[in-house]
Amino acid sequence: MGRSTNSQQGKLMNHDACRDIEKIFVKPRILVCAPSNAAVDNICEKVLKVGFKQTNNMPYRPGIIRLGAFDALISDDIKSILIQTKIKALLSLSEIEWNKLYSQFYFNVLAINQQIENINLTGTITHSIDMYIQSIEIRDRCIAELARLELVNTKRTPGLNPGRKNESTELYIELETSFLDEAEIVFTTLTLCGRHTLKKNSKVFDVLLIDEAAQANELATLIPLTLGVKHCILIGDNFQLPSTIISERAKTAKFGRSLFQRLLENDFDFISLSIQYRMLPEIRHFPSRFFYDGILTDDPSMSNKGVMNKMWPSEPYLLFDTGDTFETRSNRGSVVNLFEVSLIFSLLKCFTSMNPGRTLQSIAVITPYKEQKDLIEQTLRKTFGRSTSVPCVSTIDGFQGKECEFVIISCVRATNNIGFLSDAQRLNVAITRAKKRCWILGNLNSLCRDKIWRHVVEDAVSRFSIIQGRESHAVLQSFSTPSNAF
Numbered sequence: 001m002g003r004s005t006n007s008q009q010g011k012l013m014n015h016d017a018c019r020d021i022e023k024i025f026v027k028p029r030i031l032v033c034a035p036s037n038a039a040v041d042n043i044c045e046k047v048l049k050v051g052f053k054q055t056n057n058m059p060y061r062p063g064i065i066r067l068g069a070f071d072a073l074i075s076d077d078i079k080s081i082l083i084q085t086k087i088k089a090l091l092s093l094s095e096i097e098w099n100k101l102y103s104q105f106y107f108n109v110l111a112i113n114q115q116i117e118n119i120n121l122t123g124t125i126t127h128s129i130d131m132y133i134q135s136i137e138i139r140d141r142c143i144a145e146l147a148r149l150e151l152v153n154t155k156r157t158p159g160l161n162p163g164r165k166n167e168s169t170e171l172y173i174e175l176e177t178s179f180l181d182e183a184e185i186v187f188t189t190l191t192l193c194g195r196h197t198l199k200k201n202s203k204v205f206d207v208l209l210i211d212e213a214a215q216a217n218e219l220a221t222l223i224p225l226t227l228g229v230k231h232c233i234l235i236g237d238n239f240q241l242p243s244t245i246i247s248e249r250a251k252t253a254k255f256g257r258s259l260f261q262r263l264l265e266n267d268f269d270f271i272s273l274s275i276q277y278r279m280l281p282e283i284r285h286f287p288s289r290f291f292y293d294g295i296l297t298d299d300p301s302m303s304n305k306g307v308m309n310k311m312w313p314s315e316p317y318l319l320f321d322t323g324d325t326f327e328t329r330s331n332r333g334s335v336v337n338l339f340e341v342s343l344i345f346s347l348l349k350c351f352t353s354m355n356p357g358r359t360l361q362s363i364a365v366i367t368p369y370k371e372q373k374d375l376i377e378q379t380l381r382k383t384f385g386r387s388t389s390v391p392c393v394s395t396i397d398g399f400q401g402k403e404c405e406f407v408i409i410s411c412v413r414a415t416n417n418i419g420f421l422s423d424a425q426r427l428n429v430a431i432t433r434a435k436k437r438c439w440i441l442g443n444l445n446s447l448c449r450d451k452i453w454r455h456v457v458e459d460a461v462s463r464f465s466i467i468q469g470r471e472s473h474a475v476l477q478s479f480s481t482p483s484n485a486f
Helices: 007-026 035-049 076-082 083-091 095-122 127-153 172-181 216-227 250-252 259-265 281-291 300-304 338-354 371-383 424-430 451-462 469-477
Strands: 031-033 064-066 187-188 208-212 231-234 317-321 363-367 393-395 404-410 433-443 467-470
Touching: 007 338, 031 035, 035 064, 035 187, 064 076, 064 083, 076 083, 076 216, 083 127, 083 172, 127 172, 208 216, 216 259, 231 259, 281 317, 281 424, 281 433, 281 451, 317 451, 338 363, 338 371, 338 404, 338 433, 363 371, 371 393, 371 469, 404 424, 424 433, 424 451, 451 467
Parallel strands: 031 187, 031 208, 064 187, 208 231, 317 433, 317 467, 363 393, 363 404, 404 433
Antiparallel strands: none
């Protein structure tokens, strides 16, 4: 027998690929969880921003869904993929809008089916396999949209509004189940994995990713494991804050221990990630040396992340010594520091004067005490009103799992006892939230009475990163010339 030519072989191989391609290139379904909405949103925002690359280096946007409680604090940036947003949009369609959408998806399916049929008939893939797969996926998404439109048309009750009271209705549940079935990646919290629509999901998740796993108590981690996932990957940092447990009896019984911690204690294999992609080297320096035995290294992109002006007041890492200031205790028993609130506003005014046109949303102010957080928020509202372009204000514990370009840390304490501020894990979380600027405000004499914070101060002294807070007020007011320092 004569040999077939290379072109003939290629044609036959492509024909076989066309016939089995949907079975061969099935993408895995992934469930991404974390203990808090903040941590889930942080991952979700990065996926939306960066996306994925196909084998031909073309961008790929997977079908993703954010599952959250109706009244949860979900980031505005991801409201578009929130399942309630999608259901509300469907239920709000007028008859004209419904007909237009239905026709659009219907004819898209016809056109894509014709393209796929032509490829199957010729046995030749004129585009890359990735493009072929993408056509199939787009077609399947259009078919899913058609099914949901038909469902809405047959079962919708006039005047139905998808709020909390309607989340248990038959139509709402069917729509939610449909979105979850179709999604390649589902983002949600650990506790919400117990939702009935996830349990009745017809498609098993191939991979479960749990971020901030060291912060999740073991019982919460077990909830997504009941969904029959094939593989589970825990991602966490044992040097950051664990789960918050109020009951002393529960603490004694180790209810606060994470599955992540249990596996480490039982010598399970783990992979240590040593390259960091978040912060400038000046910010990374102390936590790497003190918490991680100096193993952290910087991705090359970190060395020139943003315009760097090393002159005060734009240095990446600074400690502001508030000197002889004092704390006060509120009626609710928490502590506040009025001078630090005042200094924070001087820093914010400096930022706005040096960066006209830039919003304050790139800044986060974090503190260990809720009362101080509330006081800063109240003062911000008085100054800026209820504008959305104001800094994020949070407790340190509440900010775990998040990051921001510019982070101001208000330590508050100015006595011999600095309370739970002395917790090494809380300190690590606080310092490692910033990407470009990390500024710490505190009474250094008080902080130095604690062994851990003494290391922070000594490190800052060695790097000439100490600023006298009282003197800085006057200095900050002098910086009124616009620049790109930040």
